[in-house]
Amino acid sequence: MNGPTYAGRTGARRGTAAHRPRWRARLVVLVVVLGSLAVPLGAAGASARSAAASGPVVKVGMINAVSGPIANPDVKAALLASIAAFNKRGGAGTNHARLQADVCDSRGDANGEVNCARQMVSDGVVATLNDLTFNNPAGVVDVLQKAGIPRIGIGGTDLSEFTSSVSYPISAGVIAAYLGTAVGFKQDHHDKICLVRTDAPTGATFRAFLTPSFTAIGVDITCDIAVATGATDYSPYIAQLQRENPQAVLISHSDAVTTQLIAAMGQLNAKLPMGGNPGSFTLDTLRKYSSTTKGTVLSESFPYPAQANVKNFPGLKRYFADMKASKNKDLSPARLKTADFSAWIATLAFVNVTKSLDSFTPASVLQALQTAKNVDLLGLTPAWTPSTPGFSVFKSSSNHFVYVSRFNGKNVVTDKNPIDVTQYIK
Numbered sequence: 001m002n003g004p005t006y007a008g009r010t011g012a013r014r015g016t017a018a019h020r021p022r023w024r025a026r027l028v029v030l031v032v033v034l035g036s037l038a039v040p041l042g043a044a045g046a047s048a049r050s051a052a053a054s055g056p057v058v059k060v061g062m063i064n065a066v067s068g069p070i071a072n073p074d075v076k077a078a079l080l081a082s083i084a085a086f087n088k089r090g091g092a093g094t095n096h097a098r099l100q101a102d103v104c105d106s107r108g109d110a111n112g113e114v115n116c117a118r119q120m121v122s123d124g125v126v127a128t129l130n131d132l133t134f135n136n137p138a139g140v141v142d143v144l145q146k147a148g149i150p151r152i153g154i155g156g157t158d159l160s161e162f163t164s165s166v167s168y169p170i171s172a173g174v175i176a177a178y179l180g181t182a183v184g185f186k187q188d189h190h191d192k193i194c195l196v197r198t199d200a201p202t203g204a205t206f207r208a209f210l211t212p213s214f215t216a217i218g219v220d221i222t223c224d225i226a227v228a229t230g231a232t233d234y235s236p237y238i239a240q241l242q243r244e245n246p247q248a249v250l251i252s253h254s255d256a257v258t259t260q261l262i263a264a265m266g267q268l269n270a271k272l273p274m275g276g277n278p279g280s281f282t283l284d285t286l287r288k289y290s291s292t293t294k295g296t297v298l299s300e301s302f303p304y305p306a307q308a309n310v311k312n313f314p315g316l317k318r319y320f321a322d323m324k325a326s327k328n329k330d331l332s333p334a335r336l337k338t339a340d341f342s343a344w345i346a347t348l349a350f351v352n353v354t355k356s357l358d359s360f361t362p363a364s365v366l367q368a369l370q371t372a373k374n375v376d377l378l379g380l381t382p383a384w385t386p387s388t389p390g391f392s393v394f395k396s397s398s399n400h401f402v403y404v405s406r407f408n409g410k411n412v413v414t415d416k417n418p419i420d421v422t423q424y425i426k
Contacts, residue, residue: 053091053098058360060350061102061125061149062343063116063140064132068107070254072132074330076103078340079130081326082347088325092350093357099347110136117143126360129153129346137161149362150369152353153346159393167396168369168386170349170377171301171342174277175394176421178210180299180402181250181275182219183419187404188297190248190273192222194241196261197252199226206252212426222246227253227261234264241270248273248297251280259285266292273297278304278338278405278412286407294409299402302380305341307333308411315378319344348377353386382418391422 062079065071083101091097102123104116113133117140120128130153133140137158144151145166153170156162171177185193195210197203207224214221223244227237238261241249249272251258258280265272266289274281275297283306286293298304303313310316322344323331331340350365353372357364374383381399388398401418 053087055095055097058097061120061128065108066105079343082344085322114139184297184404194223194246251276296407298405303414304405304412
């Protein structure tokens with residue numbers, strides 16, 4: 001095999017992070033801003049309850065950059081809205097425990113992330129939901145794994161997180177999303193594409209990492225363009241793209257940079273099909289520049305959280321209703337971001353995984369995760385078994401499926417059939 005080698009899919013679900021190659025250890029830091037990147041009406045579990053939570057308080061935490069240079073400022077509000085909605089429907093477990101959110105703003109700082117992990121331990125949380133730590137993920141793993149605190153819906157950014165015994169991501173991850181995007185490109189007969197990415201040091205390895213799997217799909221990465229995060233003039237990048245003349249462009253950058261790139265493409269009349277993770281493309285941007293963005297391919301483990309997908313994925317009704325019930329204007333349907341969905345789906349997963357528990361400790365939640373099978377996430381991803389072995393270097397990635405979505409000029413519409421990305425892992 002050409003390029004970097006991949007770990008096999010046999011053996012234990014998780015290993016240790018010792019002696020890991022440095023390029024793997026920090027590979028997906030370059031795409032952490034995309035979202036984790038990063039999704040759910042069933043009759044069973046917490047979704048069927050009606051009585052409000054009245055039992056003991058159970059603390060769940062979240063470590064995330066609510067502020068700082070790379071931040072998701074609405075993610076705290078989204079988690080609080082999710083907790084309030086699930087408490088109103090009966091809380092968690094057989095005793096209708098009242099969930100209480102313990103949100104720690106790491107500011108994306110290396111020391112702040114570890115301090116937040118220590119806060120989770122000292123505050124007595126039984127699990128964390130929707131963690132995102134990208135400057136010192138290994139340090140956070142050391143603290144939370146030692147304490148045995150499970151991390152549900154973690155947005156993994158480092159090999160230490162993907163191999164940790166307490167990591168339980170729900171999404172297949174941003175790399176899997178890019179494979180789904182490549183499948184979408186191939187379906188659209190675009191088999192020669194250009195990678196447009198961050199100029200972070202780790203970005204230099206990204207093309208080589210993706211190439212074997214893209215080749216298996218039938219898509220060649222013919223060029224690689226690094227875009228500076230602090231750039232003010234994007235026309236040189238678009239001019240380079242035009243010289244390279246690919247059939248499509250895979251964008252792996254923040255939504256702010258992606259918006260500027262799309263604006264420059266419109267100004268320079270560069271008609272190039274695009275794709276990537278939903279976190280890179282806001283719906284406002286897609287609609288504003290629809291003459292340039294129509295046909296954009298997006299991929300993630302869940303349907304794109306838009307009203308246009310409610311008919312095929314009715315579980316999205318619950319998400320929209322829960323956010324609207326918060327009366328927070330930033331969580332109104334018109335202003336929701338794809339990143340806001342991650343907090344809600346992590347809460348749903350926690351409640352449905354622990355529905356049979358009568359007492360909550362980190363150990364009891366971890367045991368529930370290890371034994372739960374075919375957990376219903378309201379039909380927004382195939383039934384989830386948290387202990388399913390991962391793939392490639394992503395040992396904790398128990399969800400192997402992604403959906404392909406396309407922007408039709410007005411809405412992002414998701415195909416109903418999920419794709420198992422493990423068939424393309426080489």
